[in-house]
Amino acid sequence: MAVEKMNYIEIPASNLEGTKRFFAEVFEWSFQDYGPDYTAILDAGIDGGFYRSQLVSRTELGSALVVLRSNNLEASLGKVEVAGGEIVKQIFSFPGGRRFHFTDPSGNEYAVWSE
Template identity: 45%
Template sequence: MVFARLNYVELPAADIAGSKTFFETAFGWSLTAFGPTYAATMGAGTDIALQGDMLEAAAKPLAGIETDDLEATLAAVEAAGGEITVPIFAFPGGRRFQFREPSGNELAVYINEPGD
């Protein structure tokens, strides 16, 4: 069994600057920018991320599951009946894929790969 835990929730953010300011002001969170359309907290618990690119944003909040073996987790998701909605892709700091589980909820699975 691979390591996996719910680690973040990604929110669609049509106004990423406004949303970033809101969460920083309302909750005192510090969000790190990963380019002009993405920002996220970088804490020890469950983080929040803002996706400002509406072409890449999920229609609903997207929960992220961290794993230590992305390919094995992808195989397990498919074997359990999950539908891959976004194949594995690289992002600054790692790789991820997205899937839909039988009730229709979309989630992401990612692996941290610092320096990649």
């Protein structure tokens, strides 16, 4: 068994406050602030944080894609839209399930998938 494994991810956020509100509303995440420019993500399945930065995490820029799991893909898409996320790829099928891609208030790209 490997000792070294992924356990933390850090994501840039130009709109740190808006990004926190978005993820709290849509996915019910909570946060722990560490000063004005960093917040730890809690209750999201993997530990991580958002750091204040003008950088953007998008697949077309070569960034890794953070993929979230959903039990109801259509409901998740609706919550993303209501909270102000932008759908950048509508629901599509792939081997193993279906997913869509969206951007958060800071412009970072994520995907949500379901079986």
